[in-house]
Amino acid sequence: MSVFDGFKFRRVYSPIHQLDPRVKFFYVLVMFVIAIMFNQLLPLILLFFIQLPFVFVAGVQREWVRSLRGALFFAIMIFLFNFVFQYFWTEYPLPPSPSLLEYSIAMTLRFIVLIESFSMFFLTTSPDHLGLALEQSHVPYEFCFAFTTAVRFVPVLAEEAQTIMDAQKARGLELERGNFIKKVKNYIPILIPLIVSAIRRSLELAEAMESRAWGATEKRTNLYVLRVKRGDYLLALISVLILIFAVYVWIFHREQIPLLTNFLAPLELTVTKIS
Amino acid sequence: MAIIETTDLTYTYPAGTKLSLQDVSITVEQGEFVVLTGPSGGGKTTLCRCFNGLVPHFYGGKLEGNVVVTGLKVGEHSIYELARHIGLVFQNPENQLFALSVEKDVAFGLENLGIPRGDIRKQVDWALEITGITDLRERPPHELSGGQQQRVAIACVLAMQPNVMILDEPTSFIDPVGAQKIFDVINELNKKLGITVILVEHRLDLASKYANHVIVMDEGKVVLDGEPREVFNSDSARLIGVGIPKATRLYQILKEKGISLKKVPVNSEEASQLLREVLTHDRG
Amino acid sequence: MIAVKDVYFTYPNGVEALSGVSLAIRDGEFIAIMGQNGAGKTTLVKHINGLLKPTKGEVAVDGVSTRKVSVAKLSRKVGFVFQNPDHQLFCETVEDEVAFALRNFGFKEQLIKKRVTWALSLLNLTRYRQTSPFMLSGGERKRVALASVLAWNPDIVILDEPTIGQDYQQKEKLRQFIVQLNTQGKTVIIVTHDVEFVAECNPHVILMAQGKIVAEGGAKETLTNRDLVTQAFIVPPQVSQIFFELSDLKLPTNVIDVYDARKVLLDRLEVSS
Numbered sequence: 001m002s003v004f005d006g007f008k009f010r011r012v013y014s015p016i017h018q019l020d021p022r023v024k025f026f027y028v029l030v031m032f033v034i035a036i037m038f039n040q041l042l043p044l045i046l047l048f049f050i051q052l053p054f055v056f057v058a059g060v061q062r063e064w065v066r067s068l069r070g071a072l073f074f075a076i077m078i079f080l081f082n083f084v085f086q087y088f089w090t091e092y093p094l095p096p097s098p099s100l101l102e103y104s105i106a107m108t109l110r111f112i113v114l115i116e117s118f119s120m121f122f123l124t125t126s127p128d129h130l131g132l133a134l135e136q137s138h139v140p141y142e143f144c145f146a147f148t149t150a151v152r153f154v155p156v157l158a159e160e161a162q163t164i165m166d167a168q169k170a171r172g173l174e175l176e177r178g179n180f181i182k183k184v185k186n187y188i189p190i191l192i193p194l195i196v197s198a199i200r201r202s203l204e205l206a207e208a209m210e211s212r213a214w215g216a217t218e219k220r221t222n223l224y225v226l227r228v229k230r231g232d233y234l235l236a237l238i239s240v241l242i243l244i245f246a247v248y249v250w251i252f253h254r255e256q257i258p259l260l261t262n263f264l265a266p267l268e269l270t271v272t273k274i275s
Numbered sequence: 276m277a278i279i280e281t282t283d284l285t286y287t288y289p290a291g292t293k294l295s296l297q298d299v300s301i302t303v304e305q306g307e308f309v310v311l312t313g314p315s316g317g318g319k320t321t322l323c324r325c326f327n328g329l330v331p332h333f334y335g336g337k338l339e340g341n342v343v344v345t346g347l348k349v350g351e352h353s354i355y356e357l358a359r360h361i362g363l364v365f366q367n368p369e370n371q372l373f374a375l376s377v378e379k380d381v382a383f384g385l386e387n388l389g390i391p392r393g394d395i396r397k398q399v400d401w402a403l404e405i406t407g408i409t410d411l412r413e414r415p416p417h418e419l420s421g422g423q424q425q426r427v428a429i430a431c432v433l434a435m436q437p438n439v440m441i442l443d444e445p446t447s448f449i450d451p452v453g454a455q456k457i458f459d460v461i462n463e464l465n466k467k468l469g470i471t472v473i474l475v476e477h478r479l480d481l482a483s484k485y486a487n488h489v490i491v492m493d494e495g496k497v498v499l500d501g502e503p504r505e506v507f508n509s510d511s512a513r514l515i516g517v518g519i520p521k522a523t524r525l526y527q528i529l530k531e532k533g534i535s536l537k538k539v540p541v542n543s544e545e546a547s548q549l550l551r552e553v554l555t556h557d558r559g
Numbered sequence: 560m561i562a563v564k565d566v567y568f569t570y571p572n573g574v575e576a577l578s579g580v581s582l583a584i585r586d587g588e589f590i591a592i593m594g595q596n597g598a599g600k601t602t603l604v605k606h607i608n609g610l611l612k613p614t615k616g617e618v619a620v621d622g623v624s625t626r627k628v629s630v631a632k633l634s635r636k637v638g639f640v641f642q643n644p645d646h647q648l649f650c651e652t653v654e655d656e657v658a659f660a661l662r663n664f665g666f667k668e669q670l671i672k673k674r675v676t677w678a679l680s681l682l683n684l685t686r687y688r689q690t691s692p693f694m695l696s697g698g699e700r701k702r703v704a705l706a707s708v709l710a711w712n713p714d715i716v717i718l719d720e721p722t723i724g725q726d727y728q729q730k731e732k733l734r735q736f737i738v739q740l741n742t743q744g745k746t747v748i749i750v751t752h753d754v755e756f757v758a759e760c761n762p763h764v765i766l767m768a769q770g771k772i773v774a775e776g777g778a779k780e781t782l783t784n785r786d787l788v789t790q791a792f793i794v795p796p797q798v799s800q801i802f803f804e805l806s807d808l809k810l811p812t813n814v815i816d817v818y819d820a821r822k823v824l825l826d827r828l829e830v831s832s
C-alpha cells in the first residue's frame with residue numbers, strides 16, 4: 001500500500017465530483033495556506049474536521065482512509081523528527097514537555113491536513129476534468145494533451161513492463177541472480193524492449209493524431225466546457241469565508257490561541273495535589 | 276468518378292534500402308469497397324499512407340509520381356487538409372485512442388479543425404450511433420475490449436465525415452465474432468453512406484464477401500487489380516500466396532477433378548448455392 | 560504431461576480470469592486454445608510455465624507442481640513464445656538473441672554455437688545471423704522469437720497468437736513447422752483467433768469463455784458445432800459454413816478442410832451417378 005493509493009480516481013458521481021476542478025483547487029489551496037499559517041494544534045484540529053463533511057458527501061471514505069493509512073509512516077517520521085530534533089539538536093534544547101509534545105503533534109497534523117485535502121482533490125476529480133480545467137485556464141494545449149496522455153499510458157506501460165519481464169523470464173532470465181552490478185545488468189533485457197516498444201507506440205500515436213487533423217488550426221474548439229454552477233459558487237464562497245476568518249484570527253488573535261496543554265494543566269495540578 | 280488515382284507512384288523510406296513502392300498506378304471509384312491484400316512487406320501500409328499524406332509529409336523522403344485523392348494532389352496539401360476527406364484506421368486499436376473518454380476521443384479530430392461545439396456534439400453523436408457504441412460514450416477507451424476499441428477508432432475517423440475510409444488490418448487482434456461485427460459496420464458505411472472503403476486484410480474469408488474490387492501488392496508493385504472473382508481465381512494469386520477464400524479454393528480443386536461449378540464463388544453463400552445445383556441436378 | 564486441476568486465478572486488480580479450469584494434456588499432443596478476447600487463454604497458458612501460480616487449485620508439469628519450481632527451471636521444459644516479438648528482442652544480432660536463453664541456462668559455448676546454427680536454419684534465418692533483429696520485418700522478427708525459444712529444444716512449446724500480421728505463405732510455413740515439431744514428439748499448444756488456420760492444422764481444440772473451458776475435442780467436432788462456436792465467440796470455418804447451408808442434403812456436417820470437402824462431394828456424386 002502506498003500514499004498514492006489515496007490519489008487514484010474512481011469513477012463515481014457525487015455533488016463533489018461534479019464541482020469545477022478550478023474551484024476545488026482553490027479550496028485545496030486555501031486549506032494549504034491556512035495549514036501553513038498556523039502551527040498551533042487547535043486550529044489544525046479544526047481544519048482537519050472541517051474537511052470531513054466533504055469526504056462523506058463525496059462518498060470516498062474508504063479511499064480517503066486508505067490514503068491516510070498510507071501516510072502513516074511519514075506522519076510518524078515527522079512526529080519523531082520534530083520531537084527528537086527539538087529536544088536534542090536545537091540551540092536551546094527544550095525539555096520533553098507536554099507543550100513540545102503538542103507542538104510535534106501539530107506539525108504532524110499539518111502534514112495530515114495537507115495530504116487530506118490533496119487526496120480529496122485527486123479522489124474526486126477525474127483526470128479528464130483536470131485536463132479540461134488546464135485547457136480552459138489557458139495552459140497551452142500541447143501541455144494538457146501531454147498530461148492526459150500520460151495519465152492514459154502510464155498504466156499501459158506498467159502492464160507492458162510486466163509482459164516483457166514475463167517474456168524474458170520464460171527465456172531463463174533470473175533478475176535476482178548475481179552481485180549488484182550483475183543485478184543491474186539483468187534489467188537490460190527488460191529495459192531495451194520497453195524503450196523500443198515505447199518508441200514504436202509513440203510513433204503510432206503520432207500517426208493517428210496526424211491522421212485526425214492535429215494542428216489544423218490555432219483555435220481549437222472543445223467538446224466540453226466547464227461551466228461554473230451554483231455548487232461551485234457555494235464552495236468558492238465557503239473557501240473565501242474560511243480564509244477571511246483564518247486571516248482575521250491570524251492577524252489579531254494569533255498570540256491568544258490557547259495551547260491544549262493549558263486545558264490539561266489544571267487537571268494535572270489536581271492530580272499532584274491528591275498524591 | 277475516380278476518387279483516388281495514383282500514377283507511377285515510387286517511394287523509398289528515408290531509412291529504407293529498397294523501394295517500398297514501385298510504379299504503382301491504381302484507380303478507385305467513388306463508392307467502391309476495395310480489399311488490398313498481398314504478402315507481408317508488399318507495400319500495402321505504405322500505399323495507404325500515401326493516400327492521406329503521411330507519406331511523404333510525416334515520413335519524409337521523396338514521393339515520385341502522382342496521387343490525387345478527392346481531387347486534391349497529396350503532395351501539395353497538408354495531412355490535416357486531407358484528413359477532412361480521408362480517414363485512416365490502424366491495426367492496433369490501443370495506440371490510436373488517447374483521450375480519457377470515448378466521446379472526447381471521437382471529438383478529437385473535430386476539435387482540431389476548430390468546428391463549433393454544437394456541430395461537434397451532433398457529429399460525435401451521429402458517429403457513435405452508426406458504430407453502435409452510444410452506450411460506451413463516457414467510458415475510458417483503454418478499459419474497453421479490443422473489438423469495442425476498434426469500433427471507437429472507426430467512430431473517431433467517421434465523425435470527421437470523410438469520403439474515403441482506409442482500414443489497415445483493423446481486426447487482427449480481435450476475436451472472430453468481434454471482427455465480424457467490425458466488418459458489418461464497415462459494410463454499412465459503404466452501402467448506406469456511400470463512403471469509399473479501402474480495407475487491408477490478410478484473412479480474406481471474412482472480408483471478401485463485401486468487396487467489389489481487389490488489389491494485390493507484392494514487393495512494392497501492384498500485381499493484380501480487378502474484380503474479386505477474377506483476382507481470387509487467377510493462378511498468380513495462388514502463386515504469390517494470397518490466402519484466397521476457401522470457397523474459391525474449393526471451386527479450384529473440384530475443377531481439378533473435373534467438376535465445374537457455373538461460376539467462381541467467393542463466399543460460402545455462393546459456394547453452397549452452386550454446389551446445391553450440382554448435387555441436386557446430378558441426383559435428378 | 561500437463562495436469563491442470565480446478566484452477567482459479569484472480570489478478571491483483573480483482574479480475575477473476577480463470578474460474579475452475581481442469582485440463583489434462585498428454586505428451587505429444589497438439590492443442591489449439593480458442594475463445595473470445597479476455598476469455599482467459601493467455602492467463603491459462605502462463606500457468607503452464609509457472610509465470611502465474613493458481614490462486615486456487617494446482618498445475619503440474621510431469622507430475623511436479625509449478626509452485627515447487629522456478630520459472631527459469633520450468634522453462635527448460637516449457638518454451639513460451641509471446642504474442643509480440645518486440646517484447647523480447649533486445650540483442651544487437653539475431654545470433655545473440657537466439658543464444659540468450661542458452662547462456663541463461665548455462666549451456667557450454669560450443670553447444671550454444673551448434674544449437675543456434677540449428678535453430679536458425681530450422682526457421683530459415685541463417686542469412687540474418689549477424690543482422691540486428693530490429694531491422695527485420697514483423698514476420699521475420701516473429702521467427703527470431705520462435706528460434707530463440709526452440710534453440711534449447713523444450714519438450715513443450717507454447718505459441719501465443721502466432722499468426723497475427725502474418726501473410727498466408729508465412730502461415731503455411733508456420734503450419735508445416737508446427738506439424739514437424741509435433742511429429743518429433745513435442746507437445747505444441749497454440750492460442751489463436753485464426754479459425755481457418757486451425758481448420759488447416761486440425762489440432763485438438765479447447766474452447767474457452769469467461770474463464771472456463773466450454774468444450775474440448777477434435778477440430779472437426781468442435782468447430783462445426785454451432786452452439787459451441789457461438790458460445791466461444793468464434794465464426795466457423797468457411798467450409799463448415801458451406802456444408803451447414805447444405806445440411807438439408809444429408810451431407811456430413813463435420814467438414815472443415817477443403818480437401819475433405821472435395822472428397823465428401825466426390826463420394827456423393829459418384830454414389831448418385
Ligand SMILES: Nc1ncnc2c1ncn2[C@@H]1O[C@H](COP(=O)(O)OP(=O)(O)OP(=O)(O)O)[C@@H](O)[C@H]1O
Pocket residue numbers: 288289290291294295313314315316317318319320321322696697724726
Ligand atoms: N518506417 C519505415 N522505415 C523504413 N522502411 C519501412 C518503414 N515501414 C515499412 N518499411 C519497408 O517498406 C516495405 C513495405 O512495407 P509495408 O509496411 O508497406 O508492407 P505491408 O504490405 O503493409 O506489410 P504487412 O502485411 O506486413 O503489414 C517493407 O520492405 C518495409 O520493410
Ligand SMILES: Nc1ncnc2c1ncn2[C@@H]1O[C@H](COP(=O)(O)OP(=O)(O)OP(=O)(O)O)[C@@H](O)[C@H]1O
Pocket residue numbers: 159162421570571572574575576594595596597598599600601602603
Ligand atoms: N496483467 C493483468 N492484470 C489485470 N487483469 C488482467 C491482466 N491480464 C489480463 N487481465 C484480465 O484477465 C482476463 C483474461 O485475460 P487474458 O489475457 O487471459 O485473455 P485472452 O483470452 O488471452 O484474451 P485475448 O484474446 O484478448 O488475448 C481479462 O478480463 C483481462 O482484462
Ligand SMILES: [Mg+2]
Pocket residue numbers: 319320321443
Ligand atoms: Mg501493413
Ligand SMILES: [Mg+2]
Pocket residue numbers: 600601602719
Ligand atoms: Mg491473449
